[in-house]
Amino acid sequence: MAPRYKEIADDLRRRIEAGEWVPGATLPGYAELTSMYSVGRGVISTALTELETAGLISVAKRRGITVRERGVRRRVRRGSLVMRDPARGYVMPAASSPTEPWQVHGTPRRETVPITDRAAELLGVPPGTPTLRRRRVTSPTGEPPFQLVDTWIHERGVADAPQVAERDTGPGGYLDRLEEAGHGPLTWTEYTRARMPSPEEARHLEMSDAMPIVEFARVAVSALTGTAIETTICVIPSDRVEIVASLRRARGAQWPRTTS
Missing domain, CATH: 3.40.1410.10 (Chorismate lyase-like)
Structure with missing residues (x-):
């Protein structure tokens, strides 16, 4: 069974790729995500780091969690x-x-x-x-x-x-x-x-x-x-x-x- 942070990262990735959040859109904040997935802030942070490393999102204090514009490789x-x-x-x-x-x-x-x-x-x-x-x-x-x-x-x-x-x-x-x-x-x-x-x-x-x-x-x-x-x-x-x-x-x- 995959770790909980991995399950959350995969679910967020699926929802982004399905168009629920388009490039430039802001995802729910930490508080809402912890409530949504019934986990602690640390688990959410680890899941978001995985998506950041994959280039799907950007996490910034003022801008929040946003979906990155996807340029062509x-x-x-x-x-x-x-x-x-x-x-x-x-x-x-x-x-x-x-x-x-x-x-x-x-x-x-x-x-x-x-x-x-x-x-x-x-x-x-x-x-x-x-x-x-x-x-x-x-x-x-x-x-x-x-x-x-x-x-x-x-x-x-x-x-x-x-x-x-x-x-x-x-x-x-x-x-x-x-x-x-x-x-x-x-x-x-x-x-x-x-x-x-x-x-x-x-x-x-x-x-x-x-x-x-x-x-x-x-x-x-x-x-x-x-x-x-x-x-x-x-x-x-x-x-x-x-x-x-x-x-x-x-x-x-x-x-x-x-x-x-």
Whole structure:
């Protein structure tokens, strides 16, 4: 027999999927749920945590228990090819096709703030160092926030190419400005991992902090200094993405097999 919290979670999931509570709707509060299912608050809390982790609901003090907007799970094919668009500049492997319309949530921000531990590790500076950060939250048009993207630029890059700190970085964007300032050609390495979100990341992505995120971190190395000059960290709720890779046969694994 399933634990009581599991039975409650399954019942709430069934009712949500049946449309009793549509995306954006508020579920009954803790007091009503404990009465409805004749259990204590701890059991309800455990059941709700399971639904949060599955991405079905969000639990917040002011907003209550709400059904999450369900975006499409996107298949991301992370290649290694950096392309060039005459209008936009460099085009990195991304979670969308170049022709798909995307929107920005809120206002993109650029400010000098203490750098996070992860970004500091990648950029090669002490954690907490005041560093220029360019931040934006984006998604396919009409969908809830899909990804939070933070670009951190080393103080050397800002000093050599001051335009990277401006709202309009000009044709080709901040990467072109860094290369023009003597750091080109840039070379890039990308790191992918899963982790839990920070409270700030969960807030921007309108997700539960009980759900993991997928983190793509790209580091640009300067040809001038041989060290990191910029790092961009993109985080996506794990229920919104799956990573796809095509496998190739090595010469020794070809078919039909040859005998020696």
